[in-house]
Amino acid sequence: MENPLSEARQHSQTIIEERGKRIKLAAEIGLARSSSGRHWARALRRRLYRKPPQREYIVKNPTPLLKKEVPLVAEVVADVAEEKEEIEDKVRALQRLVPGGEEMEVDRLFEETADYIEALREQVGVMRALACILDGMESKDGDKL
């Protein structure tokens, strides 16, 4: 008796997930469009077009350093080799996070990161507002029923 119920639940769950993915894709498209002049935005667009959207569910770009990677000159603030290594690792991690980051040098990377952060914040704001509005409407309408 439970099987059909759980199946139905899974089915609706999948539907919701699918919808979520599409929404996320639209959100990313919007994100890329909002700052089309930026390197990260162009790289994000390329990524969106290149890959099938269903695989985009993972937040991070899974391809590790595909393109030509600019060799990182170790950050000079750290004098010890270990520290340099550590910092380099972190910079590489940041490169992976920011779309198109692998191709950039560190200074450019930071600049792009700053812009990316701002765009992300906007994006989050928009989606939040949208969620609130839609939720509010739905509830309000639900009251009428």
Place this chain on the structure above:
Amino acid sequence: MNCGEPSELPHCFLNLNWDQSIDPNSQLDSALTSIVSSNAPNLLSQSEISSQSHYVGTSGTIGTSNGSLTSPPPELNLSMGGGRSGLMPMLPNLVSMNHLDQFQPDHGFTERAARLSCFDGRNYPGFGTQFDLASIKDKRLEAALLGGGQVTQLLDKAQLGISNAVNGLEDSSVSDPVSGSGQIGLAGPSDNGVRKRKAPAKGKGKETQKITEDKGSDTKRCKSVESNGTQEEAIKPKPEPNGSVSTGTAENSNGAKSKGKDTKLPEPPKDYIHVRARRGEATDSHSLAERVRREKISQRMKLLQDLVPGCNKVVGKAVMLDEIINYVQSLQRQVEFLSMKLATVNPQLDFNNLPSLLPKDMQQACAPLLNPSFPLDTSGSALPFSSSQQQGNPLHFVSSSPSPVDPHNTIHPFFNAVPDATSQLGAFWHDDLQNVVQMDMRPNHEEIPVSSQSFSGAMQQAHMKMEL
């Protein structure tokens, strides 16, 4: 009831709904908290964990109603300026910063720039920062307004050359650049004793001329190890009075004759970089270039520091990089989480025409995957964001046919969707619902300058159509 009185809506609507939308969706709540806490293994220190949750908290702009989200400490309202004012007023801030290259002068500019300067003034630590971020940002904006993208780039480069003279200076946001630089120039000598500047005698006249000449041209690399009021002026698109140059405490020196001195002086904005070696440092070209690069990187890191909340306390590149990485990750996760939330909260929200959002030449690659006939969980609620008449509206509901072309080419699918929907309200919605939507849309409309023309166009229509 989520919505308060209509008169209160612009302010409290978001708050209340955030509360109520969070609580019923317990699974989403737990998902969010798990997202937040799942970051714990990646973090290196306790502080990072707390700041991680802070990110979530602070980005929940909606006042205090963060409910299940971790409550932000009062200090971390960096991103929100005047927290209570809600989400929307902040967007123009971010938006304006984003679109400097396209320089959209927005009416929120003054407000936002003022806030930025307040932030920067408050967050200025004793780092020995080398430049006043507020003044830079303001000038960047002003430059963008005046001169466009090129000048903005110029300003970016010149940011690096701006000196410690303005450390602690709170440049008022919309202040006249001349007066701003005047302040900077005059304040230079009385600055913290990091570096003193000599009022030079040699070649000043010549250098002054060089500067004024170079001001006209968009010089690419006007990096200097130390800044000055002169440098600042060189950035501006309009000609500077020579008086401010001479009052400036800067001297421009040729890189060729760099010697070990205890003062660092700025360079003229020429095609190549003039760097003056510090006392006791190597003077060969490699180390000089290296030093310049280092300076540039540290400038950028400071810029990032201001963006990322909670970065001000930490000192050290590694920790700061960690913070930045965590912040970006948390923002990305938020986007993901919110998209799932949008999917669950409103079953009728869907994007059927995603192929149309992408350029046509790519459509073939994505078309088989973006099947427009996904089954929708239609519920009984009347939320017909029907957009069949509106081209370019990606937010399709129920069974409206997707439009193949997006002629508006709006910046954000979401922006385009909702206001277009409001113009359809008359056909489908009850009167008070219309009021609710309109009340919400209006604050959005006024304060989000990034929206496209169609957005404002649709809004105008909506206002005309509907009665409050």
